[in-house]
Amino acid sequence: MWNMAKATLLASALVVCLAGQDISFSPQVVTPLSVPISRYTLKNGLEVILADDDSLPVVTVAVAYRVGSVNEPQRKSGLAYLLEDLMFQGSLNVSPMQHISYINRSGGETNAGTTQDVTMFYETVPSNQLALALWLESDRMYTLDITAANVERSRESIVEDIRRRKGNEPYLESFFIFDELVYADYAHQHPVVGYEADIKELTVEDVKDFYSTYYVPNNAVLVISGNFDKSKAREKVEQYFGSILRGKDVPAPPLPDMGEKRETSRNIYSSLISSQAFHLAYRIAPPDSDDFPALTLVDYILIRGKRSRLQKNLLQKDYRLVSYLSGGIEKRSHSAVFKIFAVATNAQMAEESQRAINSEINKFMTGFISEAELAKAKDILKMDFINHFSTSLDKAVFLAEAFFTHPRFDEILLDLDKVLRVTPEEISRIIHRYFIPKNRVLLNVNKIQ
């Protein structure tokens, strides 16, 4: 068992040392998860996080920009995703294909990802190649090569990808429609990948504006995790990133509009799908709410793991209501939604599945969860939390994303303890507060012949 008394003691002793811009919270790390992390800010506003671990000669560099699909204006959907692609198409001193080939030759790996709130780029390389990764990331932050030809190439590749995905994933469109029901504002409704019609109309100027507004050091965080010498790393960070000019102040991303709180339900029809499906969501408290730790556990009790309530009752072999079930909390910067997507074995089973979900939620309302079930959920969650630190890449991605989306980044290692302290009574209270009809959104995806 984790030592809760010790955890509480350590947590209460947490003192964040403020030495200029330098914040270190390594000595106060709670419980057995010892993750030394330090943070500082360059003069141009670039935030730097260092997380060292000398177990293997490997290092990851991640650069995340606080920009995603929520920052896209109306009729400009897909801009953030297109820019992610363009970041591999050449910069001031790196020609197309070179970024990947430099990393590959070192034995390393590189990739990127865009969400609603963050766009992130990363390289995992042998430790002796840290400077290479910093050089490459700094070059594309310094000056990206945005030309009509590059934009066109990215556009074609993305449009082709969307078409291919729509062909291969018959339920994909329903995910887009569901977000339009869950969120009331365009910024949060539209898909990260963008609408094909919008992407086709994006101009080079749109892309340049977006890049110069958001891809600036004062809107970015650089994480170095793994095996490296801290003082040398700081020197190199200063060398490669220190002289990049600070950008203009970055406009704050729009806050989500969850609309008027009322139960919402809709039907759509498709001839492409193999079976009836449905999306179900409950609008819950945002990540900075005190209720969030208990909500996180509800997520685990309901749908995480083979023996969670819904997986057990909807998917298990003797009770074949659904052939596919996924879901969990979708956490964004200022909002959170508990979502379920299920492909039912037929239309009747879709209805029955929804009744089964209601019944599980009602069980929460009428009786406390057992200590054993709660303990099991906490153990799975604990393992998942630890696994955020499993590799230098996992750690860098987790820290970079959390830097922009976590309400109190410097307390990030305390998250686990907050969840571990949740009681059955709190779970019950949370269910009564959020898992109620007025927070419910339902989309039935009906099969037509």
Next chain:
Amino acid sequence: MKKILALVILAGLIPQPLPGQERFRKSPPVPEPLQELKLPAIQTLRLDNGLTLSVVPRRNLPIMNLQLIIFAGESFSPAALPGVATFTAEMISRGTADLSVDKIEERIEALGGTFLCDTSFEYSVFSLSFLETRLDQALELLGLILIQPAFPERELTYMKMTKFYELLEKNRDPEHVAKRQLFRSLFRGHPFEKALFNEDTIKNISRKDVQSFYQKYYRPNNAQLVLTGNLTNQIASRRVSRYLQTWLPRVVQPVYYEPPPANDKETICFVDHPGTKDAVLYLGNVIFPPSSPDIFPFLVLNQVLGGTPNSRLFMNLRESKGYAYYAYSELEFSTTAGLFIIRAKVAPNALVSSLQEISQEITRLGREKILTYEIEQAKSYVIGHYPIQLEAWDRFSFKAAQINSFFRLGDDHWNRFYENIATVDAARVSEVAQKYLLSRPMTVICGDLNTLARPLRELGRVDVYDQKGNFLYTMSKGEQ
């Protein structure tokens, strides 16, 4: 999203440095000296019941991983019952005398655990990751499922149904179909062929067959447990003995067979996969086992030929000729043999040209001297990538098991891996290229016959198989 496929080489578009930018920005930095690889020593001991226990110290996270290896894979299945080794391994966790499968799954989750099993040609591996505070519970559960499996009839029926749909589902993937046909063609008549069971052959497996396989091979003296985490030999052996001491040894009859022979004649197989737009190519041949010293130069050779998008196959077939979506080469090993594989997805009208280019690339490696800079680049990749592969705990633990247990390789592949690659030179690479690449690889093409009929007729003799591996007929050059 992988960017690799979205990129093309644009000659003449190399950006010019801006006036005024700092000098250090203009070219990539020189790497620091390579940092030493210091992997923990693997301690191995034998417990009273004959179980080999290896302990791999790792301390950076409060978790542990165990890998239990049973030295009996599909090659050990009875000749008439391919699939029995796989079913036995998968049924181990599906019920004991006192625990239902549901209870076992509950217990795994209560460890914060993830349990996986995999059966290959020569062994089955069970992997369990868990919170380090749950070591006792993890070993207790492992003991229960290993020593008292009940193999419930109901679960076997369920497993057959699941496997049946799983195999059908896999048939939808032309790459899986092509690779399976390659293995079938290379291993015809060899015990390895049993690993390629299909949805028909598993129907005959009974509970008695599974029990008999278990009784024969699931013995501590035919197994090894590799435990990775923050613990000492003494603690590990005490705890493991406590929960596994009632697992009783028995004489296990060894199964002898020669490694499968390398293919040495021009053989092209085709599998029809209606609706597939492209042509999937799998070429391969049997090479040396992983214990051979040839493995180090061959790893470098593979990197030169097709290990990454910077390698010759990708640069030629995709970037230069535009024939392929991808083209790679890779190595797979079991204890007694290795496999060298080239895989590519090409446009139907480029099928013949792609095969010619692949053949030329292979021939070039065997006949022409490889430039030093290409060798050094390949070595740099192989060395640099090695520790990255080891970062995740389960992969680290699996690699330790692979080296220490089922491949029995020793420190040459653990702490001396860097130096063994660093000392490879062009002469050694050429030597292994000539030794292993000059025999003709087996070639498998999978795609839609309607789309590929014309190019297939240009290839000479092509043996056509169905997706279950049954030979149908032979196509000859120019035949209508």
